[in-house]
Amino acid sequence: MSQDLSFISQWVKANSRVLDLGCGDGTLLAELKQRLAIKGYGLEIDPVSIEQCIAKGVNVIEQDLNNSLHNFPDNSFDTVIMTQALQAMRYPHLVLDEMLRIGSECIITFPNFGHWRARLYLSIFGRMPVTKQLAYQWYDTPNIHFFTYRDFEVLCRERNIHVIKKQFVGERFPDRQLKNLWPNLFAETAVYHLSK
Amino acid sequence: MSLNYGQNSVGLVTAEKVLIDTPLTLACGTVLPSHELMVETYGCLNTDKSNAILICHALSGHHHAAGFYEGDDKPGWWDDYIGPGKPMDSNRFFIVSLNNIGSCFGSTGPTSTNPATGEAWGAQFPPLRARDWVESQKLLMEKLGIDRWAAVIGGSLGGMQAMRWSLEHPDKVANSIVIASSMRLSAQNIAFNEIARRAIKSDPQFFNGDYLKQGAAPRHGLALARMIGHVTYLSDELMGQKFGRELRSGDFTQGESAPIEFQIESYLNYQGDKFSGGFDANSYILITKMLDYFDLAREYHNNPVEAFSHAQCDFLVISFSSDWRFSPQRSREIVDALIGAEKNVSYAEIESDQGHDAFLLPNPRYEQVLAKYLSRVADQLEGQAT
Structure with missing residues (x-):
């Protein structure tokens, strides 16, 4: 289990209702179901991912996150999760609002574009970074909003979103040693636990 | 085998x-x-x-x-x-x-x-x-x-x-x-079903549903009912692709007076006739109502x-x-x-x-x-x- 997923499983309560936006192949929900006996549902639009969820016995609903989430009532879930997908949303701030409307709490993970490797790539090569985590060319990437740890902090402050907890992921040297000291430079991924 | x-x-x-x-x-x-x-x-x-x-x-x-x-x-x-x-x-x-x-x-x-x-x-x-x-x-x-x-x-x-x-x-x-x-069902769905039932009941061979006793069958009415249903089971896109405005007979040349039939007309009539030969009109009324009531x-x-x-x-x-x-x-x-x-x-x-x-x-x-x-x-x- 990757580090960001292990943070998530610490923050989700046992037997709670979990909605995973962009649930992929259902790995996270399957893990949470097994460990914490959650009642989970994932939203996904990729046909192959949907089949993988079904094969795993993970509840998956075909629904595009860029369309309305109005079919989910206010506070109908304990936790709404979105891993590594906020940067691919058409309007990330509105999706964030929706997540906080539907869930009592939210967990968001996103790639920190302020990471030194991305900065170095852009400043030395003068080209948009292509990293292991964001392995796309600028023209074919689904990641249409690049933002940093600090950008996200500002957004939360502006929208009065309460940060319950945050964690930083960076596995390699010197990230592992420095990520908590200087997250905007050394965290590859940020993991946020939020509420209204 | x-x-x-x-x-x-x-x-x-x-x-x-x-x-x-x-x-x-x-x-x-x-x-x-x-x-x-x-x-x-x-x-x-x-x-x-x-x-x-x-x-x-x-x-x-x-x-x-x-x-x-x-x-x-x-x-x-x-x-x-x-x-x-x-x-x-x-x-x-x-x-x-x-x-x-x-x-x-x-x-x-x-x-x-x-x-x-x-x-x-x-x-x-x-x-x-x-x-x-x-x-x-x-x-x-x-x-x-x-x-x-x-x-x-x-x-x-x-x-x-x-x-x-x-x-x-x-x-x-x-x-x-x-x-x-x-x-x-939506109101529109019930409406389509009612048109189908009306088509059957309007057939003189229906005899208020007692056609079996009369040795008759409301074939035309049932065919019409099925044709209406059939249109609603297909998409406009598919019908366009499959039939378009292709003609089965006749043409639009100046001076031509032979009757014109579109492919879709012929297809629908065929479907209606085929269905009415194998299905019972009272069953059709009964089951469409069952749909409406659900x-x-x-x-x-x-x-x-x-x-x-x-x-x-x-x-x-x-x-x-x-x-x-x-x-x-x-x-x-x-x-x-x-x-x-x-x-x-x-x-x-x-x-x-x-x-x-x-x-x-x-x-x-x-x-x-x-x-x-x-x-x-x-x-x-x-x-x-x-």
Whole structure:
């Protein structure tokens, strides 16, 4: 289990209702179901991912996150999760609002574009970074909003979103040693636990 | 012999007439002291009788869902999805397909004899509701010695039965698979059904539903009813692709006076005539009304979440993008209610230009979704068995 997923499983309560936006192949929900006996549902639009969820016995609903989430009532879930997908949303701030409307709490993970490797790539090569985590060319990437740890902090402050907890992921040297000291430079991924 | 039908066909099949001699009290209050059901089965029931799948047919369906009858070159209506290695895998499941009461393919219905009068029921056949089909299927289930369906599956009206099963007999269903269906028909849907009924009743050969006694049949009315229905089961896009404005006869050249017929006219007339030769008009009226009356949550304070809170099974819901008779939105409502009731549910919206008929037709993604879901059901059953 990757580090960001292990943070998530610490923050989700046992037997709670979990909605995973962009649930992929259902790995996270399957893990949470097994460990914490959650009642989970994932939203996904990729046909192959949907089949993988079904094969795993993970509840998956075909629904595009860029369309309305109005079919989910206010506070109908304990936790709404979105891993590594906020940067691919058409309007990330509105999706964030929706997540906080539907869930009592939210967990968001996103790639920190302020990471030194991305900065170095852009400043030395003068080209948009292509990293292991964001392995796309600028023209074919689904990641249409690049933002940093600090950008996200500002957004939360502006929208009065309460940060319950945050964690930083960076596995390699010197990230592992420095990520908590200087997250905007050394965290590859940020993991946020939020509420209204 | 079965080799001729291909490796993934259930091969040669025969239907069996099953007598249900337990009285069946219908929703309208009428009691059928006994009734007969035409039944086909595919595959083998396992020793703990846990691998049975019930197929629920739609408006014009019947028991012949898969395989071939002796001498036929066309297989049953859901043959693309039932057979060895197919989504409803007859190597792993025991699949039960029946013709429901009120229909006209050999099961008790308007064309069979009313024991009270010694004459055909005709228009006197009692009105039916989807739950009556469910109760009749439950009696068949008991007769077959099955205690719990591994899955109840159906498209359109069949999906309504699959949902009703989950509420009426929650402990008897492990999985409910609801395809291209709805918790209740829209006004537009009821309107189309009423136009179809009016078409039948306006046929002079209808004789107020007593045409059998007169040795007649409202063929024109029934053909018209089917033509209306058929248009609503296809998408505009598909009709455009298939027929466009192609002419079957005549042309628009100046000076030409031969009558002009579009391909779509000829196709629809053919479909209507074919259907009216094989279906009973009273059955058509009866079953379209059954569709209109269906309202899953009526007795649950019109609250679908409350309704589904009574279910114990898991659900798979499937819709098709170009289906405007039972649109994806109707399926999403089912899914939302199931999530509200905290039931296990997965939902796939299959891209298709085939309209409502898509649930009967080959489609790789639809096949995969069904296959993945059912193969997990079978894995679980076989895991338990060993």
